[in-house]
Amino acid sequence: MRKPDKVLPGDRIAISEEFLPGKHTYPDDAGLIRALAVGGVQKDMANMEISVAPSVEASMVREGDWVTGQVEVAQSNSVGIKMYYVNGERMDKDFAGTLSLRGFGGGRGARRGPPVKLGDIVRCRVFSLVNGIIHLSIDEDDMGVVSCLCGNCGRPLLKGGRERAKCDECGNVEDRKLAADFGRSPIRP
Ligand SMILES: [Zn+2]
Known part of the structure; x- marks a missing residue:
């Protein structure tokens, strides 16, 4: 059901030695970078930064809908x-x-x-x-x-x-x- 590239909050997406935590991620105490949002992982190789692009796009579903x-x-x-x-x-x-x-x-x-x-x-x-x-x-x-x-x-x-x-x-x-x-x-x- 879950697409392979989709992560859930708390999922490990990288180790801190490989990447810097970008948007919608956080580093944990064990040296891992974890996802803060449901979405797809994006790697910025130029800046060695990893982030999560939330799968809930503001234009798709909003509060109050x-x-x-x-x-x-x-x-x-x-x-x-x-x-x-x-x-x-x-x-x-x-x-x-x-x-x-x-x-x-x-x-x-x-x-x-x-x-x-x-x-x-x-x-x-x-x-x-x-x-x-x-x-x-x-x-x-x-x-x-x-x-x-x-x-x-x-x-x-x-x-x-x-x-x-x-x-x-x-x-x-x-x-x-x-x-x-x-x-x-x-x-x-
Ligand atoms: Zn019946």
Whole structure:
């Protein structure tokens, strides 16, 4: 999934004897130069400087944008979302963002289970780009799951309540953080 030339924050990219740390890098105590951002490694041989060009380009995704994508990795406290649209426009590059699930579950009208699941189509707000990671949020009414499939029979789920999706086919009911327009079609990207 990760391209070979792509590094993540903390990855070692050189030893200090070979290169000087350039943009979006830092030297560690062990004499290594590590990446501070997600991106591609760039070597400036004239100055013997190594740097990371962040893969989040300011022109592609900015704080405050809304994006629509699909949950491709689900962990207990965060999910990875592969983004297909930004502000309703198709993206021509692959970008993934992270949605933290902390703060969901429990509380009033407690939802059982996670607010989003693997394979769901989700609309999110970009709330920060710290360390080259696209941090997403689904707190707003318009944000959340816009389309998902029944975990039981695989049919599209319909709206069954404010935070509940139901399957007309098999009667299965699943809890989600639904976007206000969930279940309408066509899906607003
Ligand atoms: Zn079903």
